[in-house]
Amino acid sequence: MRTFDLVIVGTGSGNSILDQRFRDWNVAIVEKGVFGGTCLNVGCIPTKMFVHTADLAATPAASARLGVDSTLDGVRWADIRDRIFGRIDPIAAGGREYRRHHEDNANVTVFEGTGTFTAPKVLEVTLPDGTSETITAPKFVLAAGGRAVVPDIPGLADVGYETSDTVMRLDKLPKRLTILGSGFVAAEFAHVFSSYGVDVTVIARSGALLRGEDEEISTRFTELAAERWDVRLDRKTVRAERDGDVVKLHLEGPSGAETVESDVLLVAIGRTPNSDILGTTAGGIATAPGGHVVVDEYQQTTLDGVYALGDISSPYELKHVANHEARIVQHNLLHPEDRKTSDHRFVPHAVFTSPQIASVGLTEREAAASHQRHVVAVQHYSDIAYGWAMEDTTGFVKLLADPATGQLLGAHIMGPQAASVIQPLIQAMSFGLPAHEMARGQYWIHPGMPEVVENALLKFELE
Numbered sequence: 001m002r003t004f005d006l007v008i009v010g011t012g013s014g015n016s017i018l019d020q021r022f023r024d025w026n027v028a029i030v031e032k033g034v035f036g037g038t039c040l041n042v043g044c045i046p047t048k049m050f051v052h053t054a055d056l057a058a059t060p061a062a063s064a065r066l067g068v069d070s071t072l073d074g075v076r077w078a079d080i081r082d083r084i085f086g087r088i089d090p091i092a093a094g095g096r097e098y099r100r101h102h103e104d105n106a107n108v109t110v111f112e113g114t115g116t117f118t119a120p121k122v123l124e125v126t127l128p129d130g131t132s133e134t135i136t137a138p139k140f141v142l143a144a145g146g147r148a149v150v151p152d153i154p155g156l157a158d159v160g161y162e163t164s165d166t167v168m169r170l171d172k173l174p175k176r177l178t179i180l181g182s183g184f185v186a187a188e189f190a191h192v193f194s195s196y197g198v199d200v201t202v203i204a205r206s207g208a209l210l211r212g213e214d215e216e217i218s219t220r221f222t223e224l225a226a227e228r229w230d231v232r233l234d235r236k237t238v239r240a241e242r243d244g245d246v247v248k249l250h251l252e253g254p255s256g257a258e259t260v261e262s263d264v265l266l267v268a269i270g271r272t273p274n275s276d277i278l279g280t281t282a283g284g285i286a287t288a289p290g291g292h293v294v295v296d297e298y299q300q301t302t303l304d305g306v307y308a309l310g311d312i313s314s315p316y317e318l319k320h321v322a323n324h325e326a327r328i329v330q331h332n333l334l335h336p337e338d339r340k341t342s343d344h345r346f347v348p349h350a351v352f353t354s355p356q357i358a359s360v361g362l363t364e365r366e367a368a369a370s371h372q373r374h375v376v377a378v379q380h381y382s383d384i385a386y387g388w389a390m391e392d393t394t395g396f397v398k399l400l401a402d403p404a405t406g407q408l409l410g411a412h413i414m415g416p417q418a419a420s421v422i423q424p425l426i427q428a429m430s431f432g433l434p435a436h437e438m439a440r441g442q443y444w445i446h447p448g449m450p451e452v453v454e455n456a457l458l459k460f461e462l463e
């Protein structure tokens with residue numbers, strides 16, 4: 001058994017922990033897949049590169065009503081795909097090369113295999129050739145992320161399906177795509193593929209898409225989605241079947257049995273933490289019922305010296321959260337006598353679909369459920385100057401605040417550039433800036449898009 005000072009499992013956010021301050025540590029990094037993890041290789045970065053091209057492809061269809069006539073001549077799928085991965089793949093390869101061979105990493109040993117705990121702080125790494133090595137250390141960082149969930153639907157395993165890991169590398173664009181699921185991944189890929197001219201069907205188990213959002217956003221988004229895609233709500237998928245090149249999904253819904261046919265099926269029903277593969281139970285590390293590794297405010301697991309971060313322990317499953325937690329773990333490894341706690345007070349997210357959606361803090365339903373006193377302010381993009389310029393008809397900002405203090409409790413935006421427009425609200429919440437001070441304590445560039453936030457703030461009826 002080889003002994004190290006520190007073992008890091010996973011090279012997504014885990015890889016960012018090591019810098020020159022660790023040069024005197026004997027470190028092992030264990031990675032079973034592609035260097036760089038989900039966000040770089042199959043997550044945030046490639047998806048948003050596809051979303052950008054989708055936004056461009058969708059522009060001609062949207063501009064005629066403003067008096068600008070243009071047509072989309074075509075979408076070169078292979079060129080888009082190869083440009084995106086032609087940029088990303090070398091970054092992953094470069095990261096691997098850096099850790100394996102660069103002089104900065106003389107103290108780092110890379111194990112390219114699957115790590116599984118056989119006992120507390122004893123990790124068996126199974127290498128691709130079937131051999132294994134056992135390693136140990138007083139300190140571990142578990143940054144092993146999660147993976148797409150595949151439901152137990154009869155026939156599914158035989159028909160062939162894509163997940164977010166594979167759908168961006170399809171050989172050619174399908175004519176028809178069915179997406180099983182109604183969350184982030186479904187909403188983003190439905191926008192991407194439909195903008196490229198693919199007929200998209202979205203199958204939701206419940207009565208709305210993006211159900212985790214504030215109810216008004218979810219309801220309004222579902223209505224808009226139904227105008228662009230074939231949206232099937234309240235459907236149970238009972239069986240999958242292949243007929244030549246066609247994938248058939250047999251559903252049961254409000255009107256009885258029905259079948260959806262398509263060329264490609266994308267399964268997007270959520271992700272599960274990789275704690276099972278990592279053998280956390282044998283490792284003496286507690287997990288929550290959904291499989292997330294349990295951590296305290298210092299990101300330490302139930303086993304002393306073993307830290308965890310990102311999707312393996314965080315129910316948020318967002319890259320900016322994993323990055324924040326990686327910085328906390330890094331600090332706590334380097335300064336065990338002066339540890340920091342992670343801050344999950346105001347975790348924002350954005351869904352890069354169309355219209356874009358962004359959110360931070362309490363939804364109205366959550367505020368009511370927690371008996372939090374609150375007032376609500378809503379401002380439509382259509383009533384601000386830049387909204388006139390865009391002739392926007394669907395976007396809005398919805399804010400929640402404490403009526404006594406003016407402190408913002410939640411912000412929910414659906415509309416152009418929502419992921420950027422929300423940032424000052426995240427800042428105000430994080431630094432405790434009350435709504436009225438935020439609205440009137442600064443200039444708002446006229447006629448900029450953030451005026452939609454200013455006007456929403458001014459609508460609050462505070463005590």
Ligand SMILES: Cc1cc2nc3c(=O)[nH]c(=O)nc-3n(C[C@H](O)[C@H](O)[C@H](O)COP(=O)(O)OP(=O)(O)OC[C@H]3O[C@@H](n4cnc5c(N)ncnc54)[C@H](O)[C@@H]3O)c2cc1C
Nearest residue numbers: 010012013032033037038039043115145310311317318319
């Ligand atoms: C399609 C998609 C789009 C997304 N878009 C966004 C977005 O726009 N914004 C955002 O904030 N978040 C987004 N996310 C979420 C984001 O990608 C994740 O939250 C983030 O990448 C998690 O980082 P991590 O370091 O925890 O795990 P990962 O990056 O998943 O890293 C875990 C690594 O551990 C390795 N590993 C796992 N088990 C073992 C083992 N037993 N032994 C050895 N190695 C192991 C894996 O191979 C992997 O490389 C998206 C996710 C998906 C799937």
Ligand SMILES: NC(=O)c1ccc[n+]([C@@H]2O[C@H](COP(=O)([O-])OP(=O)(O)OC[C@H]3O[C@@H](n4cnc5c(N)ncnc54)[C@H](O)[C@@H]3O)[C@@H](O)[C@H]2O)c1
Nearest residue numbers: 151181182183184185186205268269270271316317350351
């Ligand atoms: N922009 C972003 O930040 C971004 C983008 C993509 C993914 N992500 C992250 O990745 C995670 C995974 O995304 P996701 O969309 O796969 O999961 P999700 O949790 O966002 O949505 C999954 C949806 O599938 C539904 N579902 C579950 N089981 C089902 C079944 N058997 N049949 C039909 N529907 C079913 C759920 O009710 C849910 O609405 C997200 O939670 C998010 O944190 C983030």
